Amino acid sequence: MSQRKKLWKALHDLKPLRPMILFEPYLLDGYLSDYQFRCIDKNLRNIETKMMFQIRQYEQLGDDIVLEPYLRLAWWGKGLSVIGKEYGDIKIEEHGAREPSLAYLSNFPIKTPDDIKKLKPRVFTIDRKPALNLKEILEDIFGDILPVKLGNVDNFDSILGSQIFIGNYLVGITYELFTLIGFEKMMLWSYDFPDSIHELCRFLTDDRINFYEFLLKEKLLAFNTDNQFAGLSSYGYVSDLPKPGTSKEVELKDLWVWPESQESQTISPLMFNEFYLPYIAEIANKFGLSYYGCCETITDRFEYIEKAIHNLRVVSVSGWSDFKKAGELLGSRYVYSRKPVPAYVSTESPNWDLVEKDALQTKNATKNCCVEIIFRDIYSSNCTPTRAIEWVRIWKRIMGIL
Numbered sequence: 300m301s302q303r304k305k306l307w308k309a310l311h312d313l314k315p316l317r318p319m320i321l322f323e324p325y326l327l328d329g330y331l332s333d334y335q336f337r338c339i340d341k342n343l344r345n346i347e348t349k350m351m352f353q354i355r356q357y358e359q360l361g362d363d364i365v366l367e368p369y370l371r372l373a374w375w376g377k378g379l380s381v382i383g384k385e386y387g388d389i390k391i392e393e394h395g396a397r398e399p400s401l402a403y404l405s406n407f408p409i410k411t412p413d414d415i416k417k418l419k420p421r422v423f424t425i426d427r428k429p430a431l432n433l434k435e436i437l438e439d440i441f442g443d444i445l446p447v448k449l450g451n452v453d454n455f456d457s458i459l460g461s462q463i464f465i466g467n468y469l470v471g472i473t474y475e476l477f478t479l480i481g482f483e484k485m486m487l488w489s490y491d492f493p494d495s496i497h498e499l500c501r502f503l504t505d506d507r508i509n510f511y512e513f514l515l516k517e518k519l520l521a522f523n524t525d526n527q528f529a530g531l532s533s534y535g536y537v538s539d540l541p542k543p544g545t546s547k548e549v550e551l552k553d554l555w556v557w558p559e560s561q562e563s564q565t566i567s568p569l570m571f572n573e574f575y576l577p578y579i580a581e582i583a584n585k586f587g588l589s590y591y592g593c594c595e596t597i598t599d600r601f602e603y604i605e606k607a608i609h610n611l612r613v614v615s616v617s618g619w620s621d622f623k624k625a626g627e628l629l630g631s632r633y634v635y636s637r638k639p640v641p642a643y644v645s646t647e648s649p650n651w652d653l654v655e656k657d658a659l660q661t662k663n664a665t666k667n668c669c670v671e672i673i674f675r676d677i678y679s680s681n682c683t684p685t686r687a688i689e690w691v692r693i694w695k696r697i698m699g700i701l
Contacts, residue, residue, distance in 0.1 A: 303365050307536035310669055311529075311612065311634060318670040318698045322362045322691055323532045324352055325463055328680035331355065342433050345460030346370075352463075359684060361691050362674075365526045365534060369446040370437065373453045373462040374519050375430045378423065381454050381469050381510050387419025391478050407481035412488075412495040418502055423513040429459055448543070450521025452514065466527030466535065468511070468554060470582045472503050473562040473575055485562065489570055496574050504578040508585070511551060520549040529555035530590025530613055532673050533636055537612070540587045556586035558608065559593040559615070568600035572607075576600075580607035588612040594638070594676075596620040601628045613671075618657070622664035635668040637661050639694065641676045644686045654690060658697040672698065 309316050324330055331351055338344040356364050378384075384391045389408045396402035409415060430449060437447045453462030454469045476499055477485060488496050514520050522543045529535035535555050541547065558579045563571050583589045589608050591597065592615030597604060605611060614633050616625045618640035629635045639661075643653040661672070672694055677687070694700075 300365055300367070303363055304536055306363065307365065307534050308538060310671060311535075311537040312539070313612075313631060313634070313669050315669045318665075318672060318700055319363045320672045320674075320691065320694060320698070320700055321364065321532060321534070322356065322360045322674040322687060323677070324356050324360065324684075324687065326677045327682060327684055327687060330684055342460040343436070345458055346433075346437065349461055349463055355684075360688055361695065365536075367526050369448050371451075371465050371527065372430060372434055372437070372447055372449045372460070373451055373465045374425065374427070374449065375452075375457075375459045375462070376424075376426050378421065379425060379452055380457065381452075381471060381507060383421055383475065383506065386421060386506075388417050389414070389419075389479070393478070405478045405481070407479065407484075409479045409484075409499070412492050415495060415498055415502070420502075420509065421506055423510060425517055425519065433459060448521070450519065451523060451527065452519065464528050464531070466521070466523030466529075466555075467531060468523070468556045468586065470507060470556065470558040470579050472500055472507070472578050472582075473560045475503050476500065477562040482562070486566070489566065489574055493574070500575065500578040504581055507582050511582075511585070515549070515551060518548075520551075520554065522549060522553060523555050529588070530557045530615065530636065531593060532675055533590060533613060533671060537588065539612075551585045552587045554586050555588050555590060556583050557590050558583040559591065559595065561593050561595045564595040564619075568603060571600055572603040576603055576607050580609075583608050584610060586610065590636070591615065592636075593617070594619065598624045598628065601625075615673075622660050626664035626666070626668050629668055631667055631669055633669070635665050635670050637665070637670060637672045638675055639672060639690075641674070641682070644690055645677065645682045647681055649681075649686055649689075651689070651693065654693050655697065658694045662697055662699075670698070 306316055307319055310319050334351055338347045392406040393403040434447050434449050451466040453464050454467055455464045456462045522541050524535040524537055524540045525543050526534050541553050560575055563575050589611050590613040591611055594617045596619045597614060598621045613636050614629055615636045615638060617638045640657055643650045
């Protein structure tokens with residue numbers, strides 16, 4: 300683990316010793332189906348599940364997972380997330396296609412520009428008891444061999460104990476805008492009601508800043524430069540920010556932040572730069588380092604992103620990107636965070652030729668780059684653990700990872 304931490308830190312310091320590879324196993328269908336759970340209490344079962352995922356990932360997948368000698372637990376509570384659902388009389392309601400499901404439809408509560416005035420800033424509060432009680436229980440069970448650290452939040456998982464994305468500080472302006480007005484209005488209002496788009500982005504930006512300042516004031520933040528996720532599923536090891544255990548009060552400038560804008564992908568680079576990027580950058584620049592992007596391509600608008608976000612360090616390169624151009628744009632100045640295409644092993648029969656082609660294209664495009672490969676978005680029951688193991692093996696072979 301010590302050697303892996305050094306490798307991850309070297310990569311994020313832009314002095315890579317080799318490419319790094321990490322697999323996100325949490326959506327692999329049936330990954331723990333043969334495991335006999337022991338915990339009955341729901342919160343302890345959540346902890347057991349998270350720990351077993353990490354153990355299986357280490358034992359089976361062959362990636363560069365890092366396990367720290369402590370357990371991380373996030374602060375938890377209703378509304379304790381950067382992603383909002385209620386803004387005064389405006390309430391975002393999401394209806395899933397089935398349960399459980401990642402597919403959903405929002406009610407898109409902002410129907411007209413006049414509805415914007417109904418938005419009210421969120422008021423943040425924290426009830427520390429649930430998280431503190433769980434921490435005490437865990438310390439009683441195994442605190443002498445595995446210390447429990449409490450800090451930060453998980454913006455994606457609201458279930459106490461199962462928070463796998465602790466320390467991931469999402470900006471999420473366009474995500475929230477989408478849930479408020481819908482994709483069609485995001486497209487048309489840029490022409491028909493441009494001032495309304497700016498008004499909404501200004502409101503959401505102020506809300507985000509208020510949320511992070513609340514966490515700061517309440518001393519809920521912790522350094523996210525260990526195996527917490529700096530960007531989605533990418534570690535935070537780096538020399539330019541304080542490491543956990545540093546004896547100073549945490550400030551936003553000490554932390555990684557995750558700006559992205561998948562929802563604005565089909566908007567032109569010029570309009571993205573006018574309507575959305577200034578607000579995204581305003582939040583991101585309050586932090587120490589930025590991991591930019593997720594599934595969207597960045598190659599057509601990187602010149603604007605690079606100019607606006609002053610603390611850029613890692614850039615996501617998804618399957619929608621021009622791999623070669625991304626390599627030329629990023630060079631050795633940023634980390635090239637490659638997100639392989641999951642569809643090649645998620646169909647009924649895996650296409651290993653396309654997996655190899657995906658890996659070879661990446662290798663050829665990143666000869667002068669600082670590279671990490673992050674496997675994400677396995678949303679099909681067809682992708683078994685056996686396929687995942689083979690997928691990692693192929694990429695390691697082609698990328699020269701020993």
